[in-house]
Amino acid sequence: MCGERAAEFLNVASGEITHIRPVKRSVDAQGQLAGGAVAPGSFRPGTFHPEPALLEQLQPVGGRREAIIVGAGPAGYFAALELLERGIKPVIFDRGKDVRARRRDLRAIQQFSVVDPDSNYCFGEGGAGAYSDGKLYTRSHKRGTIDKAMRLLVEHGANPDILVDAHPHIGSNKLPGIVANIRETVLRYGGEIHFDSRVTGLVLDKGKVLGVIVNDQDERLAGAVILATGHSARDVYAMLHRQGVRMEAKPFALGVRVEHPQELIDRINTGNLRANRIYRLPATSWWLR
Ligand SMILES: Cc1cc2nc3c(=O)[nH]c(=O)nc-3n(C[C@H](O)[C@H](O)[C@H](O)COP(=O)(O)OP(=O)(O)OC[C@H]3O[C@@H](n4cnc5c(N)ncnc54)[C@H](O)[C@@H]3O)c2cc1C
Structure with a gap:
């Protein structure tokens, strides 16, 4: 069915369609009828070349050119992958512990209200959101496409669905493992990581x-030195100020957490609570229309 549609769209015989790849998937279930929408990417015969894995393109780096990265959060680790791609050795320093050891310090916060100032919800490998569900909803294209970041996450263990889902998320059960896999890549290709x-x-x-x-x-x-120390490292800003480094204030940003019952969100999204049961839709996501 999809093949026929694609052939019609491209004005070629259906036998000539060799690949159909979904490029976007969303559940649009407003109103009485629930339905799924898949936007297929179709290709003229002979024009489809599957993209090679990004990791396969990496080569081990020698120690000739080095750059220091301060912080093993998302910014630091993605900077490290970028450096590896350019043949520069990343040397990463993080004040906290690796993502697994860090869990013990989170337990200490929850159970005994003891906070390690260097290993907590904000600090440590994986950075501030390492234990969140890893929502990947950014729509910002200010610095180019986000496809590469998504593909790198998939190559480190994220579900390939994130490449096409309208509201992709990694899942809190998977996120720490993906962070650890990125660490393995950095080490395998010659980077250094110091916790x-x-x-x-x-x-x-x-x-x-x-x-x-x-x-x-x-x-x-x-x-070179890349500071990837995130929002929470106030001491880093104080240190920069002390050392006379010129800084520029960013506009104020405020994050707010809003929680609603799943039933309400399903009703808003499907317009009809029963639709979820009849069409066996998965739980719908919270987002503003
Ligand atoms: C509870 C929570 C849930 C979140 N959920 C999501 C989500 O679902 N989706 C999403 O897109 N975003 C989410 N975020 C926001 C997201 O986590 C941040 O935008 C992101 O982590 C910023 O990345 P970063 O690498 O710039 O900084 P950070 O993640 O803050 O990482 C900075 C790193 O630098 C290290 N560091 C700091 N100072 C020093 C120093 N002096 N020396 C050495 N190392 C240092 C820290 O240990 C840390 O590892 C969430 C944040 C929180 C707190």
Whole structure:
């Protein structure tokens, strides 16, 4: 059925369609009738070339060119993958622990109200959202397409559905494993990752950044330093200010968490609560129309 539609659309014989790939999938269930929508990507004969896996294109990096990344959150790890792609060795420092060890510190917060200032909900491998459900709803294309980031997540263990779903999410059960897989990639291709390593200063010379100071004692120099320390590291901003680094304020951002009963969200989305049961729709997502 899809093949015939695609052939009609492309004005070719249906036998000539060799690949149909969904490019977007959403459940549009407003009103009385619930239905699914799949937008297929179809290709003229001979024009379809499956994209090679991004990881297959990586080569181990030598130690010749190094860049320091401060922070093993999403920004730090994706920066590391980008550096590997360009043949530059990433050297990552994170004040917290690896994503598995970090879980123990979260338990200490929940059970005993004890907060480790370097390993908590904000700090540690995977960064601030490492234990969230990993919603991937950004619509920002200011810095280009997000397809590559999505493909890298899939290549590190995310469900390929995220490539086509209208409201993709990774799932809190999977997110820590994906973070660990990215760490393995960084190490496999020659990067370095140091946990329990808080960057406490920059090594500066005439306004040029030469490297970082770790845990107030060790100095590490490199060709470039990427600060990927996130929103919560106030001490990093204080350190930059102390060292005379020029900073620019961003517009104020506020996050709000809103919770609603699933039943209400289903009713809003399907327009008819029964539709969910009749058509056996999965739980619908919270989003603003
Ligand atoms: C509870 C929660 C749920 C969220 N859910 C979602 C979601 O579902 N979808 C979504 O898109 N976003 C979500 N977010 C937001 C998302 O987590 C952040 O936008 C994202 O983590 C920012 O990435 P980042 O790498 O810039 O910074 P961060 O994630 O903050 O990472 C910064 C890293 O730097 C390290 N660091 C800080 N200071 C130093 C230092 N001095 N030396 C060494 N290392 C340092 C920290 O340990 C940390 O690992 C959520 C956030 C929270 C808190």
